[in-house]
Amino acid sequence: MGEKEEVKLLGVWYSPYAIRPKIALRLKSVDYDYVEENLFGTKSELLLKSNPVHKKIPVLLHNNKPIVESLNIVEYIDETWNSSAPSILPSHPYDRALARFWSDFVDNKWFPALRVAAIAKSEDAKAKAMEEVEEGLLQLEDAFVSISKGKPFFGGEVIGFMDICFGSFVVLLKAREKFKAEKLLDESKTPSLCKWADRFLSDETVKNVAPEVEKVAEFLQELEVRAQSAASRS
Numbered sequence: 001m002g003e004k005e006e007v008k009l010l011g012v013w014y015s016p017y018a019i020r021p022k023i024a025l026r027l028k029s030v031d032y033d034y035v036e037e038n039l040f041g042t043k044s045e046l047l048l049k050s051n052p053v054h055k056k057i058p059v060l061l062h063n064n065k066p067i068v069e070s071l072n073i074v075e076y077i078d079e080t081w082n083s084s085a086p087s088i089l090p091s092h093p094y095d096r097a098l099a100r101f102w103s104d105f106v107d108n109k110w111f112p113a114l115r116v117a118a119i120a121k122s123e124d125a126k127a128k129a130m131e132e133v134e135e136g137l138l139q140l141e142d143a144f145v146s147i148s149k150g151k152p153f154f155g156g157e158v159i160g161f162m163d164i165c166f167g168s169f170v171v172l173l174k175a176r177e178k179f180k181a182e183k184l185l186d187e188s189k190t191p192s193l194c195k196w197a198d199r200f201l202s203d204e205t206v207k208n209v210a211p212e213v214e215k216v217a218e219f220l221q222e223l224e225v226r227a228q229s230a231a232s233r234s
Contacts, residue, residue: 007032008061010047012039013211014219016168017070018058022209023164024074024088028081071103074164089161095147096161099154102143103165110136111169118176119227133184140166141190148192152199159205167200174201175216 009025009032011018025032037047037057050059050066060067060076067076078088090096113132120126147154147162154162173184174197187194200206 006061006063008035009033010035010037010044010050010059010061011057012037014216015057016172019168019171019210020070020164021058021060021073021077023159023168023205024077026205026209027086027088027159028077028084030077030081030084070168071107071161071165074161078161086158088155088159088164090155098147099161102140102147102154102162105136106140106166106169110140114169134189137184137190137193141193144192144196148196153196159200159203163196163200167197167206170197170201171210171213171216173197174213175220178213178217179221 007025007030009018009021011022011034013036022034035044035046037044039057043055047057047059048055050061051057051068054068056068058068058070058073060073062076062080067073074088090099110133113129113136117126117129117133120129144154148156151157153159154166159167170185177183177185185194185197201210
């Protein structure tokens with residue numbers, strides 16, 4: 001090996017998107033420095049310089065070269081450290097295409113609906129968004145059954161790309177359960193996803209990098225209070 005590689009990750013502790021590269025780096029046993037950003041205060045110079053387009057976390061700096069967008073970073077980690085640990089993306093092109101399709105579904109269809117459900121002012125808009133969220137979970141239940149083929153994870157025996165993508169939101173779902181008393185992952189409707197979610201969170205790789213559900217639930221409560229006081233002032 002030549003000189004030591006420099007790997008740095010800019011993230012925020014509660015962000016589902018920041019959990020993704022943390023899991024990937026851990027799967028590949030890559031040592032890295034972690035830099036916690038403050039999204040409510042002033043963004044660091046390093047973040048603004050590394051991601052001038054979106055000014056968002058996460059950002060992976062590999063030997064000072066920035067890589068942005070969470071799933072893009074996961075793919076980069078998988079390809080860069082391809083000799084350590086199993087591949088994160090499936091090896092077969094069709095399986096890889098499926099993993100990318102469902103990951104896109106989670107990020108661009110399912111999670112936006114959850115976000116609307118959380119912040120919508122009108123009860124109608126909330127209810128409509130929740131319907132979409134629940135419908136999406138039923139579709140993901142079917143996808144899990146067909147992709148996992150009876151194995152514990154979307155990635156088979158081990159955590160893979162789709163597990164990292166969707167799993168990064170499990171803490172958020174469990175936290176909402178705690179402070180909103182709404183059960184989105186319901187054993188009667190999505191039994192396979194419920195088992196998968198518990199397996200995912202108790203996996204050693206994830207346990208060491210995912211934030212605690214209680215801590216995220218407290219943070220969500222704080223956010224709601226902050227939003228309500230802002231609304232009452234406007």
